[in-house]
Amino acid sequence: MIDGVVFKKLKKYCDDRGTFMEVVRDDEELLERFGQLSASMSYPGVIKAFHYHDRQDDLWYFPVGNAQVVLYDKRPDSSTLGNTDVYYMGEENPSLLFIPKGVAHGYRVLGNRPAMIVYLTTQSYQANAPDEHRLPFDDPEIGFDWNTRYR
Structure with a gap:
């Protein structure tokens, strides 16, 4: 793990009325501060990758659909510099992912349904000085193969 x-x-709690999940709590201290809550929907097969931040941490959750999430550590002082992690998140695997600043991240929507990501950040987006560095989904430094292999 990076x-x-x-x-x-x-944890999903179910009863005859529906379900309930606590996604993130302030006593978990996952974010050093709260900046913005955002949501985005992507269509099946879409790849949104890669980008990273210098000043902002992210906290990701996929309440609808399923996604393959890929992280690549670009932090020069990190003991896991150059490592890649893959996570499967969404309805079939409810989970929360904290992504520290300096770690490139992206995802691919899995299955035949759109996926929705809801994410919190430690900084609000600033259009005049965005804290986003974009990389292509097929960046040679990362070298990630997004193709699904059937066995």
Whole structure:
């Protein structure tokens, strides 16, 4: 696991009315501060990758659909520099992923349904000075193969 990344399995409570999950709590101290809550929907097969931040940490949750999430550690002082992690998140695996600043991240929607990501960040987006560095989904430094192999 990339140093500083936190992956948390979520507990889903079910009864005859529906379900309930606590996604993140302030007493878990996952974010050093709260900046913004955002949501985005992507269609099946879409790849949104890669980007990273210098000042912002992210906390990701997929309440709808399923996604393959890929992280790549670009932090020069990290003991896991150059490591890649893959996580499967969404309805079939309710979970929360903390992504520290300096770790490139992206995802691919799995299955035949759209996926929705809800994410919190430690900084609000600033259009005049965005804290986003974009990399192509097929960046040669990362070298990740997004193709699904059937056995």
